[in-house]
Amino acid sequence: xxxxxxxxxxxxxxxxxxxxxxxxxxxxxxxxxxxxxxxxxxxxxxxxxxxxxxxxxxxxxxxxxxxxxxxxxxxxxxxxxxxxxxxxxxxxxxxxxxxxxxxxxxxxxxxxxxxxxxxxxxxxxxxxxxxxxxxxxxxxxxxxxxxxxxxxxxxxxxxxxxxxxxxxxxxxxxxxxxxxxxxxxxxxxxxxxxxxxxxxxxxxxxxxxxxxxxxxxxxxxxxxxxxxxxxxxxxxxxxxxxxxxxxxxxxxxxxxxxxxxxxxxxxxxxxxxxxxxxxxxxxxxxxxxxxxxxxxxxxxxxxxxxxxxxxxxxxxxxxxxxxxxxxxxxxxxxxxxxxxxxxxxxxxxxxxxxxxxxxxxxxxxxxxxxxxxx
Numbered sequence: 057x058x059x060x061x062x063x064x065x066x067x068x069x070x071x072x073x074x075x076x077x078x079x080x081x082x083x084x085x086x087x088x089x090x091x092x093x094x095x096x097x098x099x100x101x102x103x104x105x106x107x108x109x110x111x112x113x114x115x116x117x118x119x120x121x122x123x124x125x126x127x128x129x130x131x132x133x134x135x136x137x138x139x140x141x142x143x144x145x146x147x148x149x150x151x152x153x154x155x156x157x158x159x160x161x162x163x164x165x166x167x168x169x170x171x172x173x174x175x176x177x178x179x180x181x182x183x184x185x186x187x188x189x190x191x192x193x194x195x196x197x198x199x200x201x202x203x204x205x206x207x208x209x210x211x212x213x214x215x216x217x218x219x220x221x222x223x224x225x226x227x228x229x230x231x232x233x234x235x236x237x238x239x240x241x242x243x244x245x246x247x248x249x250x251x252x253x254x255x256x257x258x259x260x261x262x263x264x265x266x267x268x269x270x271x272x273x274x275x276x277x278x279x280x281x282x283x284x285x286x287x288x289x290x291x292x293x294x295x296x297x298x299x300x301x302x303x304x305x306x307x308x309x310x311x312x313x314x315x316x317x318x319x320x321x322x323x324x325x326x327x328x329x330x331x332x333x334x335x336x337x338x339x340x341x342x343x344x345x346x347x348x349x350x351x352x353x354x355x356x357x358x359x360x361x362x363x364x365x366x367x368x369x370x371x372x373x374x375x376x377x378x379x380x381x382x383x384x385x386x387x388x389x390x391x392x393x394x395x396x397x398x399x400x401x402x403x404x405x406x407x408x409x410x411x412x413x414x415x416x417x418x419x420x421x422x423x424x425x426x427x428x429x430x
Contacts (some may be wrong), residue, residue: 060093067076073332074102084280085299087332088325091417096325103328103360110335111362113406117397118202119160119168119368119390122377123148127173129206130242133268135302135378142304144376147172148369150187150270156201156368157191158236163394164410169365174206181212182252182313188219200413202264209247210255218261222413224256225264225295231285233276237273246389253289264293266337269326270319271299272310279326287333292419294330294337297344300380306333311381316348324359331360336417338363339367348381355402363414366393383425 069083071384090096107113124147125136136143148156170187184205191201202223204214213224228249230236236246256263267282286294298319301311323345330339340363341356349355353364366376368390374387384394401408 058082062090062093062098064411065092066095067098068216070102073329074106074186076333079284079333081277081284082182082282084283084329085157085225085276087329088276088279088322089243090325092321099325100359102404103331104358106335107331107360107362111202111417112336113149114362114409114414115357115401115406115411116167116338116363116412117165118363118365118414119156119163119165119305120365121148121153121156121160121168121170122172123170123366124175125377126175127176127206128176129240131229132223132239132241132306133271133299133302135304135380140263140304141181146373146376148373150183150190150213152370154190154194157201157369159390160368161195161199163368163390164408165199165366165368166409166412166414167202167222168368169202171203171204172209177213181208181215182193185205185215185219185375188216188221190404198411200415207252210259213252213255213259215262217261222415223264223293225266225293226252226256227266227268227295228282228285229266230274230278231282232274233266235274238273240273253291262292262416263289263290264295265291266296268299269296269323272277272307274299275415276322279322283326283329283333286330290418291334292337292416293339294334295340295342297340297342298327298348300347300382301378301420302378316371320345320349320352320355324355325360325363327356332334334418336421338414339415340365343367343384344380347380348382351400354400357401357406358404364397366397399419400418 062282063399069086073079074085090099127136130138160168200222201281203221204225229239237244301308341353341361345352345356371389
């Protein structure tokens with residue numbers, strides 16, 4: 057490849073991936089390695105063109121409610137892992153969670169995301185079931201609800217779906233067996249996680265997954281395999297972001313040689329390549345990008361993303377829900393975040409889909425699937 061990374065091989069590969077013509081792992085790895093400069097600019101421009109055509113220049117906001125940092129898992133990268141004794145554990149009350157959803161509804165957000173540590177105890181399952189009913193009652197069924205609560209049984213997914221959950225985000229973090237084991241030493245069965253995606257699809261959810269980008273030992277070949285996994289699983293939404301170390305984790309030692317600029321560029325390239333493979337999916341521009349770059353979320357939108365998840369959790373709980381170092385906007389309340397997003401998104405020439413649930417077009421057009429279109 058030339059010094060600027062943009063030559064005939066890159067151009068032909070980009071055209072083939074855009075057309076979906078026998079896309080290979082090597083094709084995707086080549087695009088992911090696009091350096092800053094002409095090659096990356098073209099990659100992002102093509103992805104943005106596809107996004108504009110398939111889902112429009114509209115940003116959908118998902119009010120994020122971080123409902124609990126209690127977790128049964130001990131993942132090596134996560135700041136709220138079970139064995140981290142330096143975390144002040146909390147679980148929001150039903151009243152506090154519903155208040156967050158009502159806040160999002162009043163702001164005109166079309167949906168909320170309930171995110172928390174992974175639990176499978178009967179009391180927790182019943183609590184979530186009750187919360188779903190309460191949110192719908194308080195917002196006149198005008199919010200779409202996404203859950204991001206980890207691996208559960210098929211029966212639990214069914215119960216929550218029947219209670220009113222529309223979408224579920226279950227990130228794989230990586231599809232490579234060795235990397236997965238390095239991240240999840242307490243539960244190394246990645247097939248169990250993949251089967252959960254099947255359960256979710258069977259229960260009628262809009263299904264989301266994602267990975268971490270720039271993990272220690274991860275190559276662009278690994279990430280290319282992740283991209284092919286997204287395509288082959290035919291997922292509806294993708295939530296992924298750069299790996300950022302947390303000091304109180306086994307992977308925290310990688311903070312010393314951490315290259316935030318590289319993580320941002322690789323994260324943006326992943327968004328662009330995902331948009332080329334899944335033209336009409338919902339793709340998040342994540343907070344992790346914003347943690348590493350002042351305009352990270354806007355850059356993610358310009359690379360092909362179309363979803364942002366502003367935090368609507370009460371600020372007094374946010375410091376205790378840090379999955380990685382340097383989480384932004386810990387003291388910025390939800391109203392301040394909304395004003396900043398309004399201005400930032402207007403500056404890049406896009407609009408916000410206020411009052412819209414923002415279902416992914418691919419979910420609404422999939423054959424033989426029952427979806428909620430209201």
